[in-house]
Amino acid sequence: MADPRGFLNTDREVAQSRPVEERVKDWNEVYVPGSLLPIVSKQAGRCMDCGIPFCHQGCPLGNLIPEWNDFAYREDWVAAIERLHATNNFPEFTGRLCPAPCESACVLGINQPPVTIKNVEVTIIDKAWDAGHVTPQPPDRLSGKTVAVIGSGPAGLAAAQQLTRAGHTVAVYERADRLGGLLRYGIPEFKMEKRHINRRIEQMRAEGTKFRTEVEIGRDIDAKKLRKRHDAVVIAAGATTARDLPVPGRELNGIHQAMEYLPLSNKVQEGDLTVSPITAEGKHVVVIGGGDTGADCVGTAHRQGAASVTQLEIMPKPGEERAPHQPWPTFPMLYKVTSAHEEGGERVYSVNTTHFEGDEDGNVQWLHLVEVEMADGKLEQKPGTERKIPAQLVTLAMGFTGVDRENGLVEQFGVELDERGNIARDGNYATSVPGVFVAGDAGRGQSLIVWAIAEGRSAAKGVDRHLMGASALPSPIGPNDRALAV
Ligand SMILES: Cc1cc2nc3c(=O)[nH]c(=O)nc-3n(C[C@H](O)[C@H](O)[C@H](O)COP(=O)(O)OP(=O)(O)OC[C@H]3O[C@@H](n4cnc5c(N)ncnc54)[C@H](O)[C@@H]3O)c2cc1C
Numbered sequence: 274m275a276d277p278r279g280f281l282n283t284d285r286e287v288a289q290s291r292p293v294e295e296r297v298k299d300w301n302e303v304y305v306p307g308s309l310l311p312i313v314s315k316q317a318g319r320c321m322d323c324g325i326p327f328c329h330q331g332c333p334l335g336n337l338i339p340e341w342n343d344f345a346y347r348e349d350w351v352a353a354i355e356r357l358h359a360t361n362n363f364p365e366f367t368g369r370l371c372p373a374p375c376e377s378a379c380v381l382g383i384n385q386p387p388v389t390i391k392n393v394e395v396t397i398i399d400k401a402w403d404a405g406h407v408t409p410q411p412p413d414r415l416s417g418k419t420v421a422v423i424g425s426g427p428a429g430l431a432a433a434q435q436l437t438r439a440g441h442t443v444a445v446y447e448r449a450d451r452l453g454g455l456l457r458y459g460i461p462e463f464k465m466e467k468r469h470i471n472r473r474i475e476q477m478r479a480e481g482t483k484f485r486t487e488v489e490i491g492r493d494i495d496a497k498k499l500r501k502r503h504d505a506v507v508i509a510a511g512a513t514t515a516r517d518l519p520v521p522g523r524e525l526n527g528i529h530q531a532m533e534y535l536p537l538s539n540k541v542q543e544g545d546l547t548v549s550p551i552t553a554e555g556k557h558v559v560v561i562g563g564g565d566t567g568a569d570c571v572g573t574a575h576r577q578g579a580a581s582v583t584q585l586e587i588m589p590k591p592g593e594e595r596a597p598h599q600p601w602p603t604f605p606m607l608y609k610v611t612s613a614h615e616e617g618g619e620r621v622y623s624v625n626t627t628h629f630e631g632d633e634d635g636n637v638q639w640l641h642l643v644e645v646e647m648a649d650g651k652l653e654q655k656p657g658t659e660r661k662i663p664a665q666l667v668t669l670a671m672g673f674t675g676v677d678r679e680n681g682l683v684e685q686f687g688v689e690l691d692e693r694g695n696i697a698r699d700g701n702y703a704t705s706v707p708g709v710f711v712a713g714d715a716g717r718g719q720s721l722i723v724w725a726i727a728e729g730r731s732a733a734k735g736v737d738r739h740l741m742g743a744s745a746l747p748s749p750i751g752p753n754d755r756a757l758a759v
């Protein structure tokens with residue numbers, strides 16, 4: 274145990290954010306660089322090394338949290354990164370972007386603020402990179418088997434790294450011009466600077482993983498041909514079909530899916546564009562959808578100089594305390610103030626969009642909404658609550674309905690879908706087609722980075738077993754997902 278009295282003597286402290294007025298003028302990460310270093314060992318010392326560490330259950334990767342908390346407390350950063358990498362290929366992604374269901378399951382959280390697990394995690398990996406402790410780990414010998422991974426998001430990257438290290442020859446196919454999936458073109462720079470993806474890719478290349486960008490399986494290469502060329506395939510193509518809002522006026526100019534808006538802003542940060550063709554500058558912006566994607570649109574619009582930003586959510590405002598049906602150690606739905614929300618804008622709950630109104634040039638100008646309330650388990654409109662708000666740029670951030678079914682990938686492989694439209698798989702992450710596996714949002718539906726990495730690791734084990742008859746690769750999740758996690 275790190276410090277037997279740590280949880281009694283030390284209060285929870287988290288990474289400091291830069292002042293709002295400073296950070297909205299740039300796109301760098303919102304945190305004060307280095308602010309964790311002076312506090313993190315004491316924070317790790319709050320860990321009680323519980324007999325039953327519920328945080329393990331909360332983390333989909335099964336991260337060995339009390340073990341690395343102990344090493345972080347003792348400032349043994351080499352041992353800490355060894356334990357962290359034992360279960361997580363990319364802690365620099367989760368340490369920045371994970372909603373930390375582990376902290377919701379922390380035993381200290383029953384009657385005190387939980388351990389700052391996510392902050393400890395990111396410090397361990399950042400220190401490891403700075404000290405040169407993250408080095409390529411190429412396999413000792415090659416198996417002679419080849420694997421194609423479709424998609425380079427966190428699920429594809431995790432599967433590819435595990436399989437390469439197991440000795441297989443792995444090629445990752447990515448339809449975008451850069452690698453990283455939603456880490457690259459969904460999540461804005463201010464949440465995670467893309468240099469973190471670039472150096473991981475360099476490590477993976479040095480280990481032997483091959484990458485092919487701007488190749489769309491289903492369009493550029495027939496999926497069946499790809500299957501024939503490789504001993505196994507992992508589909509990690511994400512759940513990129515966005516939910517739409519088919520109300521009158523949807524066709525007006527200035528109404529975009531969030532994933533049309535955010536990638537362009539990321540391309541500006543990559544240096545491909547000088548300004549985004551879809552910019553919020555000087556406009557009244559309305560973001561429809563209250564989740565992570567919506568928050569990313571809010572933060573992006575502020576940085577682009579929006580006149581106002583309003584975020585609409587159809588569901589009621591969540592509570593600030595756990596609801597009785599979401600007791601510890603489950604991951605509760607709570608009211609969250611993200612860094613983007615700290616930066617301004619208004620959030621409006623329990624409203625539904627009825628239609629859009631435009632000007633004579635076909636540009637959206639107003640969004641008409643109505644308040645809604647739950648009645649007999651259904652959302653009903655409240656009569657007399659209709660109103661309109663200015664809207665010159667509208668982004669739709671209402672979630673995703675599953676894997677892309679337009680590009681031929683699903684049909685050409687002939688994989689079965691489940692009742693939710695995701696690619697169906699068994700407990701080994703195998704699809705209905707022999708030798709074809711699926712990991713991440715493509716099989717799970719829209720989810721989280723931590724789940725994508727966990728599934729990539731688990732699918733890699735399924736592939737390795739399929740190719741070699743047995744596998745020594747670790748698998749964080751079996752057929753039944755952990756009960757506590759989101
Ligand atoms: C805007 C936004 C913000 C988010 N923020 C967070 C957050 O803060 N924290 C969090 O935990 N989660 C967040 N998420 C969710 C998280 O990003 C996803 O759950 C995760 O990226 C899924 O990983 P994946 O590897 O399964 O798929 P993806 O990251 O979607 O990657 C799939 C890749 O496959 C490629 N591809 C698709 N089809 C083909 C094909 N036929 N051929 C070749 N390539 C193909 C795509 O181009 C893409 O690069 C966010 C999601 C969005 C949209």
Ligand code: SF4
Nearest residue numbers: 332367371373375391
């Ligand atoms: S990956 Fe997420 S859930 Fe797991 S330890 Fe890190 S912050 Fe917690």
